[in-house]
Amino acid sequence: MTFTSPLLDAHTAALYRSLVTAGVGRVADRIASVDRPFTGIAPERLAEEVAAVDLDRPLRDATAALDELEHLYLRDAVYFHHPRYLAHLNCPVAIPALLGEAVLSAVNSSLDTWDQSAGGTLIERRLIEWTARRLGLGPAADGVFTSGGTQSNLQALLLAREEASAGTALSRLRVFTSSCGHFSVVKAARLLGLGEDAVVGVPCDRDRRMRPGALARELDRCRRQGLVPMAVVATAGTTDFGSIDPLPEIAELSAAAGAWLHVDAAYGCGLLVSRRRHLLDGIEHADSVTVDYHKSFFQPVSSSAVLVRDRAALRHVTYHADYLNPARSAAQGIPNQVDKSLQTTRRFDALKLWLTLRIMGADGVGELFDAVIDLAAEAWTLLDADPRFEVVVRPRLSTLVFRYAPPGVSAGTLDRANLHAAAALSASGAAAVATTVVDGRHHLKFTLLNPRTTTGDIAAVLDLLAGHARAYLGDDLAHAS
Numbered sequence: 500m501t502f503t504s505p506l507l508d509a510h511t512a513a514l515y516r517s518l519v520t521a522g523v524g525r526v527a528d529r530i531a532s533v534d535r536p537f538t539g540i541a542p543e544r545l546a547e548e549v550a551a552v553d554l555d556r557p558l559r560d561a562t563a564a565l566d567e568l569e570h571l572y573l574r575d576a577v578y579f580h581h582p583r584y585l586a587h588l589n590c591p592v593a594i595p596a597l598l599g600e601a602v603l604s605a606v607n608s609s610l611d612t613w614d615q616s617a618g619g620t621l622i623e624r625r626l627i628e629w630t631a632r633r634l635g636l637g638p639a640a641d642g643v644f645t646s647g648g649t650q651s652n653l654q655a656l657l658l659a660r661e662e663a664s665a666g667t668a669l670s671r672l673r674v675f676t677s678s679c680g681h682f683s684v685v686k687a688a689r690l691l692g693l694g695e696d697a698v699v700g701v702p703c704d705r706d707r708r709m710r711p712g713a714l715a716r717e718l719d720r721c722r723r724q725g726l727v728p729m730a731v732v733a734t735a736g737t738t739d740f741g742s743i744d745p746l747p748e749i750a751e752l753s754a755a756a757g758a759w760l761h762v763d764a765a766y767g768c769g770l771l772v773s774r775r776r777h778l779l780d781g782i783e784h785a786d787s788v789t790v791d792y793h794k795s796f797f798q799p800v801s802s803s804a805v806l807v808r809d810r811a812a813l814r815h816v817t818y819h820a821d822y823l824n825p826a827r828s829a830a831q832g833i834p835n836q837v838d839k840s841l842q843t844t845r846r847f848d849a850l851k852l853w854l855t856l857r858i859m860g861a862d863g864v865g866e867l868f869d870a871v872i873d874l875a876a877e878a879w880t881l882l883d884a885d886p887r888f889e890v891v892v893r894p895r896l897s898t899l900v901f902r903y904a905p906p907g908v909s910a911g912t913l914d915r916a917n918l919h920a921a922a923a924l925s926a927s928g929a930a931a932v933a934t935t936v937v938d939g940r941h942h943l944k945f946t947l948l949n950p951r952t953t954t955g956d957i958a959a960v961l962d963l964l965a966g967h968a969r970a971y972l973g974d975d976l977a978h979a980s
C-alpha cells in the first residue's frame with residue numbers, strides 16, 4: 500500500500516478507507532488473540548527497538564509501517580480489555596465510542612468556535628446539559644469537555660480562586676480535601692500560585708471518607724487564623740479506595756464557611772447512570788464537578804468534563820481574540836466553546852459519548868459499571884475469607900486494596916514481599932495489578948473495570964500473587980510457621 504498524496508481529501512477518500520480499515524484490522528486481530536494483558540517486556544529491550552528506527556528514512560509503505568508497528572507497539576502494549584488487567588482506572592472501551600473516535604479525528608472539527616465545528620458545538624452542549632441534569636446542578640449549570648480529571652480539577656479550582664480572591668493575597672487562600680483525595684488537587688493549587696500550605700489534608704475515617712467533624716475543625720481554624728477558605732474538594736470515588744466523601748454534610752459545612760464546593764467525581768461519575776445513583780446524593784450542592792467519562796463511562800482517552808452550577812463563573816476563563824471569538828460574536832449569540840475552556844484548539848471528544856448514548860443508552864453504560872461494582876463486592880468476600888491476605892476496606896465502587904500478610908512475618912518484610920509479588924506478576928504478564936501505600940505500608944490494589952473479569956480470575960490472580968510472595972519470603976515464612 501504505497502501512496503504519494505497522503506492528505507485526506509476528495510481524491511484520497513478511497514485510500515483513507517482502505518488504510519484505516521487495514522489498521523483497524525490489525526488491532527481487531529490483536530485484541531482477539533492476546534492471551535495476557537502484557538508481555539512483560541523489559542523497558543530496555545523495547546527501547547532498543549524504538550531507538551533503532553531511523554525517522555529520517557520513511558518506509559513509504561503503509562503495510563510495512565504497520566508491520567513495524569506490530570513489533571514496536573501492538574505486540575507489547577498493555578491491553579486493558581484483558582480480564583486479568585486489574586491495575587489502574589483504565590477501562591475496556593465501548594465500541595460505539597470507537598466509532599465516534601474514528602469519525603471525529605477524520606472530520607477533525609475543533610470545538611473552540613462555532614465556525615470550526617458547527618454541530619459539534621451543539622452536540623457537546625447537549626451532553627453537558629445532560630450530565631448537569633443527572634448531577635442535579637440546576638437551571639444555570641454549564642461546563643465544558645476537557646482532556647481529563649487533572650485539567651477539570653485545575654479549571655474548577657481556577658474558578659474557585661477567582662471567586663474567592665478579589666483583593667485577597669493568594670497566600671491566604673486555603674483548599675480543603677481529604678487525605679485520600681487526588682494529587683492533582685495539590686498540583687492545581689501550585690499551578691494556580693497558591694502557597695505551599697494551601698492544601699489542607701482533612702483526615703479520613705476507617706472507610707477512607709473525609710471526616711466532616713475534622714473538616715469543621717479545619718474550617719474553623721482557618722477562620723480563626725484570618726485565612727480564606729477558597730474551596731472544599733470532596734471526592735466521589737477516591738482513586739485507591741473508591742470511597743465517597745459524605746457529600747451532604749460537606750456541602751453544609753462548605754456553604755456555612757462560604758467556600759466553593761468542588762466534587763471530584765472523576766471515578767465515581769459512572770454512578771450517574773447506575774442503579775446506585777443514590778451514592779452520589781448531595782452532589783447537587785456542588786459549585787463544580789469533575790467527571791471522567793474515560794473511566795467509569797467506558798470511553799477511550801480523552802473524555803472528561805468540568806461542570807459548574809452557575810455558568811457565570813465560566814467568565815473567569817473567557818478571553819477575546821480578534822481573529823477567533825471577538826466580543827461582538829458573543830453579542831450576536833454565536834456559541835463559542837473557547838469562552839468556557841482552558842484550551843483553544845480542542846478535540847470533539849464529546850462525539851464518543853454521544854454515539855455511546857445513542858447506540859447503547861445510558862442504562863447500558865450503567866449496567867457495565869454496576870457489574871464491576873458487584874464483582875468487587877464478591878472479590879471482597881473472597882479476600883476477607885482468605886487467611887493469606889488482609890483487605891483494607893469493603894469497597895463502595897470497584898477497587899480493592901489488600902496485602903499479602905501471613906502471620907508471624909515482620910511488616911517491613913511483608914512490604915518487600917508484596918512489592919516483589921506485584922513486580923513478578925507484571926514481569927510474567929499473567930495479570931497486572933497496582934501497588935499503593937496505606938498507613939506507610941505497601942499494599943496491592945485491584946481496580947476492576949472489566950465486566951468480563953470473573954471471581955475465577957480474581958481467585959487465580961490471588962493465588963499467583965501469594966505464590967510470588969511466598970517464594971520471595973522463602974525461609975522467613977518457614978521460620979514463622
Ligand SMILES: *Cc1c(COP(=O)(O)O)cnc(C)c1O
Binds near residue numbers: 763
Ligand atoms: C483519575 C483521577 C483524576 C485525574 O484524572 P485524569 O483523567 O487522569 O487526569 C482525578 N481525580 C480522581 C479521583 C481520579 O481518580
